[in-house]
Amino acid sequence: MRRNSYQMQDHTAEAHLFARRAITALIAVAALMGVLIANLYYLQIEKYQTYQTRSNENRIKVQPVPPNRGIIRDINGNILAANEPSFSLEIIPEAVTDMEWTLSELQLIIDIPDEQVEQFKRIIKYQRRFKSIPIKTKLTENEVAAFSVKQHLFPGVAIEARLNRHYPYTDTMTHVIGYVGKINKRDLNRLEREERIKNYAATRSIGKLGLERFYEEQLHGTTGSEEVEVNHRSRVLRQLSIEAPKPGTDLHLAIAVEMQEQAKKSLRQNRGAIVAMDPRDGAILAMYSNPSYDPNLFVTGISQKDYSLILNSKDKPMLNRTTQGQYPPASTIKPQLALLGLHKKLVTPETTVWDPGYWRFPNVETQRNFRDWKVGGHGWVDxxxxxxxxxxxYFYDLAYRLGIDEISPFISKFGFGDYTGIDIHEEYKATMPSREWKKEKKRQPWYQGDxxxxxxxxxxxTATPMQLAMATSVLVNKGDVIEPKVVSATSVDESISLTPIKKRNPVVVNNPKHWDTILDSMYQTVNAIDGTARAAFVDAVYTAAGKTGTAQLFSLGEDEEYDASKINERRRDNAMFVGYAPYDNPSIVIVVAVENAGGGSANAAPVAREMMDLYFSMGLANKRNISTEIINVEETELAEENNGG
Amino acid sequence: MAKTENERRRSSLFFRFHIDLPLLAGILTLMLISLFVVYSAGSQNMDMVVRQMVRMGLGLFVMLLVAQISPFTYQKWAPHIFVTGILLLVAVLLFGDMGKGAQRWLNLGIIKFQPSEIMKLSLPMMMAWFLSKYTLPPSLKNTFLGFIIIATPTLLIAKQPDLGTSLLVASSGFFVMFLAGLSLRVLFGLVISVGAFLPILWFYLMHGYQKQRVLTFLNPESDPLGSGYHIIQSKIAIGSGGTEGKGWLQGTQSQLEFLPERHTDFIFSVFSEEFGFVGVLLLLSIYAFIIVRGMQIASRAQEAFTKLLAGSLTLTFFVYLFVNIGMVSGLLPVVGVPLPLVSYGGTSIVTLMASFGILMAIGTNKRLLAST
Incomplete structure (x- = not known):
């Protein structure tokens, strides 16, 4: 019905209708407001605790804090393995939306080689997504600045200040200390298996070689944790609380850096090894394998080029010749054999043997001559x-009379043919042959000629220089068999504790005087006018004793003459020397092995002399605290894996 | 009594410039709150606050301008504006600019604007004009015609698609019908038919992202990092505000940017986190005050047209509020409706202020009051 002027009645009715509807609407509004308020009351008052917790879970992240790795020092406190602060560019894969874009853009700002990017991509495949992974380490100040300006463009990417392992003495300590490297998949699997993975939540590198590997657990320390406030892109804004990490144990060596440097200098260009050991407790005083290489290359990941250079070098720098170099011990083990002869009463100090310059089996008609190194022989020798x-x-004859079945078990007690128990994993057993050994390895019977x-x-x-050092110490200690150890003390928070002496079952002979006879013969070797090592030790300020050795690397024909100049350099004789000093109260046993250098008297003994001279001139002899704690080692403790790195 | 009050009011300066003081007070309070919350939500960016102030200034200017126009002028022009608005909506569908997967904007060279905003004012005007031509309550035929008038712009806007705006536009038209005395039987019938329409809506008319919103609304925790993220973070923000809130600029959900769309659709969550339940009650009472005042103006108006228009605009304002708060606190699906007068930016603030201008024009019209 169309509205017109006389519908005033309707007008009032309409007003009433409107008022009713308006009130209904307001009641509805009030009811709906009530619903909103009830819901907000529920969220803010009833469920406050829940949401408060969830809000905190959003913003508070607990993250692991890596402990500072233990420091390794030499006897004078010089730091051999240090922690150096450096900046690295790191990425949390989880927080990055477009990894390909991020990586290519980062390469525009900071010089990251493609090779490194590829490596990074491989690593993130097996690392946890929330873990920060370095893509470039050791950033320069300019690089730090260049990235900082553009940081906001790269969620999940940040510059982290970290401590990187550094080896200030580079290649002089490599075969002792080893190095740490990036944790790889194999390391992860092992940590997982050993249930140590949690402690590595913030750790980027792990000991791969040498002491760094052997003492990994102690050096590493205990990871702490911190509560931090993060924003929605997981960027850390501030620290809220921290449970401090426990730093790793420091290691103290008896080695002096100068001894290592001297060893390197003395060996010059020759391949070879020098081991010096304190016979009183087995502490290693020097341990150098030549040639060596720079362990710093491995810390943040070695380039393929550098690695193949080291790996493929003909001189095999990665071989730790002190414990993995398997050399014929040559004449350096004559004292032990002589001791066995005395013990078995096959010889006395007075027994003499006629040396015409060759030896042949008695009672056998047709056979070869075994020649003495000295043409024409030594005549009657005691x-x-x-x-x-x-x-x-003399020793052909003695060996013939002893027989391998007597030699092998007795000599084994000195540590030959087995791990020495030294505290690095890179070690070979070398070979102390026996009838059984030959049968098993060569599938041949043992011949008398052997x-x-x-x-x-x-x-x-064959023997390693480390085994020779241990075996020579047994003579010095008159039967006590002490295992070598590189770490002579450990310390946590300034409190130093000496590592115990590890003793094996001693070598016992029927008359203790035999020891003196043998030691006297070694004294004569160095000090008698006709001793083979006299020339090397003339005018020394200390009294030394020792034994030279010259190892043939191939057999000469019966009538051939050895002529070094005509022989391929790699097949020349190895020069060997074992010795100790001071004669009355020995504090150093030394073993020198120089490959293809020629005779031991001329080429190994002088090296030992140089080492000992330095040792005594530095006053190192009286510098050491010898542990009084002795652990008896019944069974030889085997190296975990003998094939390092 | 009423007369003397009216005389006193008529003589005041504000009255002469068609300003309703209580309404203005409510609006300015909300604006002030808005500036503080925008500052906090926008990572303490003063530029944003300045831009918001400029926009508010523009809104106040538009409100004043609109308030000077007599309600009878709107009544006269209502059908023309409505038809123009419908044509513009059709134009948007044909030539509009795309933005966020929806065609909402019409580019006129100099300015871009959303014709759907005009419809927020134009539809209730049209409905009020149409229904007030006849005696109230409306006849069945007029009710039917009224629904067609409502449906036309609603569907056009829904097609853009802009579910939030079409909902607001539809409700503004519906409120006119309701206040005009829509038969309760028809109302129930309507409720039932809407219920029947829902499956059709779901299977034929809704876009994938709209369905996703509904699904997420029903169970936000099913997709905590995807589409459920907004609502979960919003509820955490609100809930962790507790009774007294974390304090201004201290809300971790907003300051550490866990909350998305902080300064626009989800600004209520920022407010709730920082000012707590106490602040929320205060804010809601300001809104309630404005709504009560709006309904008062409607009931005092003398003509059916002005009554219906004022009532509808006021109730639509409430719908804004209810949908926004319901949405951020998890009661309603996320449909993209800003919190009126507090959310940062948008053309909506100008439209909103224009509607307050109309309310003020109605509340201060001498002829309307004089006829009491």
Whole structure:
């Protein structure tokens, strides 16, 4: 119905209708407001605790804090393995939306080689997504500045200040200390298996070689944690609280850096190894393998080029010649054999043997001659002469009379043919042959001729310089078998504790005087006019004793003459020397092995002299605290894996 | 009594410039709150606050301008504006600019604007004009015609698609019908038919992202990092505000940017986190005050047209508020409706202020009051 002027009645009715509807609407508004308020009351008052917690879970993240790795020092406190602060560019894969874009844009700002980007991509595949992974380490100040300006463009990417392992003495300590490297998949699996993975939540590198590997657990320390406030892009804004990490144990060595440097200098361009050991507790005083390499290359990831250069070098720098170099011990083990002869009463100090310059089996018609190194022979020789002049005939005869079944078990007690128990994993057992050994390895019976070569430390017998150091210490200690150890003390928070002496079952002989006879013969070797090492030690301020050795690397024909100049350099004789000083109260045993250098008297003994001279001139002899704690090692503790790195 | 009050009011300066003081007070209070919350939500960016102030200034200017126009002029022009608005909506569908997957904007060279905003004012005007031509309550035929008038712009806007605006536009038209005395039987019938329409809406008319919003609304925790993220973070923000809130600029959900769309649609969450339940009650009472005042103006108006228009505009304002708060606190699906007068930016603030201008024009019209 169309509205017109006389519908005033309707007008009032309409007003009433409107008023009713308006009130209904207002009631509805009030009811709906009530619903809103009730809901807000529920969220803010009833469920406050829940949402408060969830709000905190959003903004508060607990993250691990890596402990500072233990420091390694030499005897004078010089730091051999340090933690150096450096800036690295790191990425949390989880927080990055477009990884490809991020990586290519980052390469525009900071010089990151493609190779490194590829490596990073491989690493993030098996690392946890929330873990910050470095893509470039050791940033320069300019690079830090360049990135900081553009940081906001890169969620999930940040510059982190971290401590990187640094080895200030580069290649002089490599074979002792080893190095740490990036944790790889194999490391992760092992940590997982050993349930140590949690402690590595913030750790980027792990010991791969040497002490760094052997003492990984102690050096690493305990990871702490901190509560931080983060924004929605997981960027840390501030620290709220921290449970401090426990730093790793510091290691103290008996080695002096100068000894290592001297060893490197003395070995010059020759391949070889030097081991010096304190016979009182087995502490290593020097341990150098030549050639060496710079361990710093491995810390943040070595480039393929550098790695293949080291790996493929003909001189095999990665071989730790002190514990993995398997050399024929040559004449250096004559003292032990002589001791066995005395013990078995096959010889006395007075027994003499006629040396015509060759030896042959008695009672056998057709056979070869075993030659003495000295053409024409030494004539009548007794035990002391046989050692000081290194007479081969005497020991051919002795070995023949002892037989391999006597030699092998007795000599093994000195540590040959087994791990020495030293505290690095890179070690070989070398070979102390026996009838069983030959049967198993060579599938051949033991021939009598094999025993004769054993008499002069040749043939199947090989030993590492570390084994020789241990075996020589047994003589010095008159039967006590002490295992070598690189770490002589550890410390946590300034409190130093000496590492115990590890003793094996001693070598026992029927008359203790035999020890003195043998030690005297070694004294004569160095000090008698006709001793093979006299020239090397003339005018020394201390009294030394020792034994030279010259190892043939291939057999000469019966009538051939050895002529170094005609022989391929790599097949020349190895020069060997074992020795100790001071004679009355020994504090250093030294072993020198120089590959393809020629005779031991001329080429190994002078090196030992240089080392000892330095040792005594630095006053290192009286500098050490010897532990009184002794652990008896029943069984030889085997190296976990003998093949390092 | 009423007369003397009216005389006193008529003589005041504000009255002469068609300003309703209580309404203005409510609006300015909300604006002031808005500036503080925008400052906090926008990471303490003063530029944003300045831009918001400029926009508010523009809104106040538009409000004053609109208030000077007599309600009878709107009544006269209502059908023309409505038809123009419908044509513009059709133009948007044909030539409009795309933005966020929806065609809402019409580019006129100099300015871009959303014709759907005009419809927020134009539809209730049209409905009030149409229904007030006849005796109230409306006849069945007029009710039917009224629904067609409502449906036309609603569907055009929904097609853009802009579900939030079409909902607001539809409700503004519906409120006119309701206040005009829509038969309760028709109302129930309507409720039932809407219920029947829902499956059709779901299967034929809704876009994928709209369906997703509804699904997420029903169970936000099912997709905490995807579409459920907004609502979960919003509820955490509100809930962790507790009784007294974390304090201005201290809301971790907003300051650390866990909350998305902080300064626009989700600004209520920022407010709730920083000022708590106490602040929320205060804010809601300001809104309630404005709504009560609006309904008062409507009931005092003398003509059916002005009554219906004022009532509808006021109730639509409430719908804004209810949908926004309901949405950020998890009662309603996320439909993209800003919190009136507090959210940062948008053309909506100008439209809103224009509607307050109309309310003020109605509340201060001498002829209307004189006829009491």
């Amino acid at each position: 035990l002391v002469t046989a050692i000081k002049q290194s007479c081969d005939i 025993t004769i070569s054993i008499g002069i430390g040749q043939g199947y017998w």
